[in-house]
Amino acid sequence: MDLRKEFLGAYTVWYREVLRFFTDKSRIFGAIAQPVLFLVVLGGGISSAIKGVMASGGPLGAAASGLGGGFNYLAFLFPGILGMSVLFTSIMSAISIVWDREFGFLKEVLVAPVSRTSVAIGKIAGGSTVAMAQGALILLLAPLVGVKFGILQGVELLLIMLLLAAVMSSLGLLIASRQKTMEGFQVIMQFVIMPMLFLSGAFFPLTKGSWVTLIARFIPVTYGVDALRQIMLPASVMANFRIAPVEVEVLVLAGFFVVFLVPAVALFSKQD
Amino acid sequence: MPVIEVSELSRDFGDFTAVDAVSFAVEKGELFGFLGPNGAGKTTTISMLCTLLKLTSGSARVAGHDVARERDAVRKSIGLIFQDPTLDERLTGLQNLKFHAMLYGVTREEFAVRSAELLEMVELTDKARENVRSYSGGMKRRLEIARGLLHHPEVLFLDEPTIGLDPQTRAHIWDYLLELRQDKGLTLFLTTHSMDEAENCDRIAIMDHGKIIALDTPDRLKEMVGGDVVTLETADNARAATLLAEAFGVSPQVTQSGTLIIETAEGARFIPHAMTTLSNAPEPVEVFSVSLQRPTIENVFIKLTGRTIRESESTGAERMRARHGGMGPGRRR
Numbered sequence: 001m002d003l004r005k006e007f008l009g010a011y012t013v014w015y016r017e018v019l020r021f022f023t024d025k026s027r028i029f030g031a032i033a034q035p036v037l038f039l040v041v042l043g044g045g046i047s048s049a050i051k052g053v054m055a056s057g058g059p060l061g062a063a064a065s066g067l068g069g070g071f072n073y074l075a076f077l078f079p080g081i082l083g084m085s086v087l088f089t090s091i092m093s094a095i096s097i098v099w100d101r102e103f104g105f106l107k108e109v110l111v112a113p114v115s116r117t118s119v120a121i122g123k124i125a126g127g128s129t130v131a132m133a134q135g136a137l138i139l140l141l142a143p144l145v146g147v148k149f150g151i152l153q154g155v156e157l158l159l160i161m162l163l164l165a166a167v168m169s170s171l172g173l174l175i176a177s178r179q180k181t182m183e184g185f186q187v188i189m190q191f192v193i194m195p196m197l198f199l200s201g202a203f204f205p206l207t208k209g210s211w212v213t214l215i216a217r218f219i220p221v222t223y224g225v226d227a228l229r230q231i232m233l234p235a236s237v238m239a240n241f242r243i244a245p246v247e248v249e250v251l252v253l254a255g256f257f258v259v260f261l262v263p264a265v266a267l268f269s270k271q272d
Numbered sequence: 273m274p275v276i277e278v279s280e281l282s283r284d285f286g287d288f289t290a291v292d293a294v295s296f297a298v299e300k301g302e303l304f305g306f307l308g309p310n311g312a313g314k315t316t317t318i319s320m321l322c323t324l325l326k327l328t329s330g331s332a333r334v335a336g337h338d339v340a341r342e343r344d345a346v347r348k349s350i351g352l353i354f355q356d357p358t359l360d361e362r363l364t365g366l367q368n369l370k371f372h373a374m375l376y377g378v379t380r381e382e383f384a385v386r387s388a389e390l391l392e393m394v395e396l397t398d399k400a401r402e403n404v405r406s407y408s409g410g411m412k413r414r415l416e417i418a419r420g421l422l423h424h425p426e427v428l429f430l431d432e433p434t435i436g437l438d439p440q441t442r443a444h445i446w447d448y449l450l451e452l453r454q455d456k457g458l459t460l461f462l463t464t465h466s467m468d469e470a471e472n473c474d475r476i477a478i479m480d481h482g483k484i485i486a487l488d489t490p491d492r493l494k495e496m497v498g499g500d501v502v503t504l505e506t507a508d509n510a511r512a513a514t515l516l517a518e519a520f521g522v523s524p525q526v527t528q529s530g531t532l533i534i535e536t537a538e539g540a541r542f543i544p545h546a547m548t549t550l551s552n553a554p555e556p557v558e559v560f561s562v563s564l565q566r567p568t569i570e571n572v573f574i575k576l577t578g579r580t581i582r583e584s585e586s587t588g589a590e591r592m593r594a595r596h597g598g599m600g601p602g603r604r605r
Contacts, residue, residue: 016371023363055325103361104358108359108360108371110324111285111352112347112372112376113343
């Protein structure tokens with residue numbers, strides 16, 4: 001196998017993904033608008049509800065206070081929104097290969113003198129890059145929700161988003177390899193992507209011992225969001241509900257990546 | 273040395289044999305046509321030659337490389353234009369070409385020269401920076417032809433290159449193809465189910481039920497039909513057929529559209545005699561119209577199969593549907 005040629009092939013597929021993102025202004029706009037909408041509507045609504053509950057006292061108020069004094073829900077939600085954006089973008093990017101198949105473009109790629117493995121890797125790399133770029137754009141909103149971090153933390157955040165994106169792109173490709181038409185997409189959205197988002201702790205703290213927390217441990221997004229959160233929020237706030245130390249979470253994500261990547265590439269290479 | 277050599281090539285889909293022990297060779301610089309009804313196995317054959325489909329048995333070499341064992345070498349030396357468009361509609365024409373150049377390892381400098389030249393040839397220079405989504409069907413096809421030639425292929429494969437295009441655009445596309453063969457000495461291999469288009473080819477292989485039933489130049493194929501073709505419309509085709517068969521020893525065919533087709537060596541001399549015979553018969557047969565034609569490829573197909581291509585299309589399509597739940601082998605990719 002000619003490695004230089006294979007690398008060029010993967011690079012070409014990656015290049016197309018990135019080119020398509022940066023030349024599509026509506027996509028860039030949507031990438032920013034959706035998280036802003038979530039922050040304003042969900043964040044604004046729940047913030048005021050939490051304040052109300054805290055003020056009312058009683059068992060609920062006490063539970064809310066358990067989150068720590070001066071709990072800022074917007075700051076808590078922000079890493080969750082980042083995770084959501086990365087999840088949607090990377091999984092959609094990979095699934096777009098089904099579109100390419102339906103509209104014929106995939107043929108152009110599959111008849112080229114480049115191996116399927118390189119095509120699959122290029123696709124995953126492209127989806128991950130786009131998802132990370134989108135996350136970087138959202139990261140610029142951090143000052144608005146009162147989150148502060150230095151350059152080093154900024155780099156760490158980007159790397160974790162990239163890793164989470166790679167995990168989800170691989171999962172997306174794994175799903176897409178088995179799918180011949182876009183018709184099944186709604187089902188995947190309803191039964192795979194949305195539950196993953198809601199159970200991951202992106203929108204609410206995972207409290208120890210609840211069934212949600214138990215399920216959350218099997219969802220890659222949980223570790224991504226938790227790691228982002230630990231880097232952004234003060235350790236004192238995180239002490240109550242973090243899942244594991246960041247280093248462990250990075251390892252778990254890397255594990256998920258391998259577990260999804262290997263069968264995804266194998267299945268993609270095998271189809272005719 | 274032939275640029276395409278195919279020997280005993282077969283492909284099965286389950287218990288259905290789509291291509292059945294086909295052998296042929298195509299010379300360098302030839303414009304070679306594969307003609308046959310839908311479902312005859314044309315697309316399946318082309319898919320195997322382009323390394324998109326595994327062979328069930330037999331062998332094929334394209335540009336000196338074995339299609340089963342030297343896949344990448346074959347891919348590098350061919351250009352491909354599929355039945356359905358394979359462009360990225362969200363990118364511009366030039367970006368689509370760039371993507372292809374990168375996949376095939378065309379250098380940046382070469383791409384600059386080559387893409388300008390090819391866009392000029394297909395008259396898309398002005399549109400190159402527009403999104404492909406805004407292109408018409410004919411423009412997309414032209415862009416695909418330019419793209420297929422970008423990496424200097426030795427053979428250009430075209431699967432139904434003019435399907436779904438209006439007659440004017442069809443003629444336009446054909447001008448390019450003929451020009452390509454003339455000026456660049458490129459080998460063109462195309463499939464079609466259009467008789468008129470097949471006439472443009474240097475040689476035609478007629479395919480039916482997965483087999484090649486005839487292979488020759490259009491002129492030689494037409495010689496298989498006995499000289500001229502006389503078409504009659506009469507008040508009673510059956511009786512006219514009997515009368516003419518008795519008098520001249522010809523074997524008239526009655527078509528489904530209600531005409532009588534007679535093959536004869538010298539049509540112009542045959543017609544007056546035929547008219548006299550029909551009107552002087554004890555019970556004369558009235559003749560409404562007479563036409564005299566040089567034989568067409570369609571006549572050859574009828575002669576070989578006893579059906580017109582259109583009649584075969586319906587049975588071919590039904591056969592496919594019955595076997596594949598609505599999908600022919602060509603759609604399986």
